[in-house]
Amino acid sequence: MRVILVDDDPTMHLILRKMLQKLPEVHVAGAFTDAKSAVSFLQEHADIGLAFVDISMKGENGLEFAARLRSSGSPVQLVFVTSHKDFALEAYELSVIDYLVKPVSQERLQRTVHRALTNWRAFQWTTNQVPPPQDAERFSITALGDIVVSNEAGRVKWISRKCTELFAYLLLYRGRRIPRSKLVTDIFGGMEQAGAENYLNTTVYQLRKSLEPLGMREVIRSENDGYAIELKGAIIDYVEFEAKANELHTIDSDHVEIALGVERLYTGDLFGDKAYVWAIHETERYSQMYVSFVKRLAAALISLRDTSSASKLLLKLNQHNPLDESVIRQLMMIREMTGDKKGLTALYTDYVRLLNRELNIRPSEELTGLYDSLVQACMDKKIKTAKL
Missing domain, CATH: 3.40.50.2300 (Response regulator)
Known part of the structure; x- marks a missing residue:
């Protein structure tokens, strides 16, 4: 573009x-x-x-x-x-x-x-492309890191926080009818029943009004005392990310650039900082999918000796979860590959201190053994270089 x-x-x-x-x-x-x-x-x-x-x-x-x-x-x-x-x-x-x-x-x-x-x-x-059927909608939905709906006419301006939440809920269960009783429990739980039902009615109205300027009012359907969202032809970022990540069973030299493009699709956790209780399971599932994908991609980059790209990806994971030992292990290997003994020692020492401070435990024997072997490898390289 x-x-x-x-x-x-x-x-x-x-x-x-x-x-x-x-x-x-x-x-x-x-x-x-x-x-x-x-x-x-x-x-x-x-x-x-x-x-x-x-x-x-x-x-x-x-x-x-x-x-x-x-x-x-x-x-x-x-x-x-x-x-x-x-x-x-x-x-x-x-x-x-x-x-x-x-x-x-x-x-x-x-x-x-x-x-x-x-x-x-x-x-x-x-x-x-060939013109789509008259009833097909073409719009994009960003749900990773935010909740944004847009098409060539512009972007949705949400009337209220609850109508944004209702859209997110129906999006997650798109194509299915969600009973009003479940929506009341999951989205308006804790309120008095009659008040919660009235609040749901208001929120459905606000959601349709929010979508109306983009010609999307009718995607919210009323069905048998419940609601559903019908999205024909929509581009949904987290759906695209999952599909493309699952397609890459193997990441080798022929697929690294494609994999890097897939990684860039993940621009934040599902629904961003909204932290909806009813979405915790799916939010964690997508987060773990991303972490697993990046570890595979980093391993492929390390094998291709592209340590710079691998390090950038792993540092993103480390910032998100500093306690993940497998990420520390890959970063340590990169330090050894680049001959950065000082950086290797600093990384390992900081991790040992973090474990002691936060969990009062020591690193695994496997990590300690890996550190010792990588330090020795750095020293051997230095000696070999000095002899040349």
Whole structure:
């Protein structure tokens, strides 16, 4: 996907270019310091899928630029990158797909790009393929790290937290009728029965109203004193991740790039920081699926001696769960492969201290033995090098 940068600070062009270069799915096609130049470029290049736009610019500001594109019917997706948090509500009224506050982290940028790519691919499908049946919906759903629903008309603006939760619940059980009694228990548990049922009625109404601007009101169906969600042709990120991860039974040199692309699909735990009690099992299942996949991918990268890529992936797992010994084991092997005896010792020592402090236990004999053998291997390499 080709993207452009619109910011009156050239330094931000350099920063974003460097960050976006790490994402092989996108290519920066142009960078502009004013909105007028960007509009002219977009008029001549219809293949641009995404624009990163600053809000506070001289001349036409980012909000005015976004409003102009929307009024012209431009399909270009917009992401605001700004130092100001005050314009978030106004930005979403313009149907931007994300609002990033500087400084932007690589992980946060990656999540945004993934969302944009999902939307862009869905749009490309509708324009390049045989027209779908009249009743088929084409939209994308991001549920890893967030809950976002969008199509070429824009993105859903949730009316309330409970209508977001109801959508997430029905999404997880898509295609099935969920009795009202179960929804009341799982989503409105703890409330008085009559009040909970009234709250459910209000939430169903709010959910349909939230989906209506995107032409999706009818995906919420009432069936035999229950509700179901029918999604025809939707691109759902966690479904895509699971399917592609399961397809890669073996990760070898021919499949590493594909596997790296699959890893990038996982932009956060299911439903992000919402922590719905009823979703705990599935959230953990997808998290463990991701961890298992990354360990397999890291092992393949280590065997191909791509220690840099393997280390980056493993450090992400280590940050998520510092107590996972299998991740420490792989990181230790990388330290030995790169001849980093000091780093190997620091990694092992820090892990021993963590176990003692948090669990009052010592590392396994297997890990201790591995550490000793890797340290000896580092010393042998150093001696061999000195003799040459």
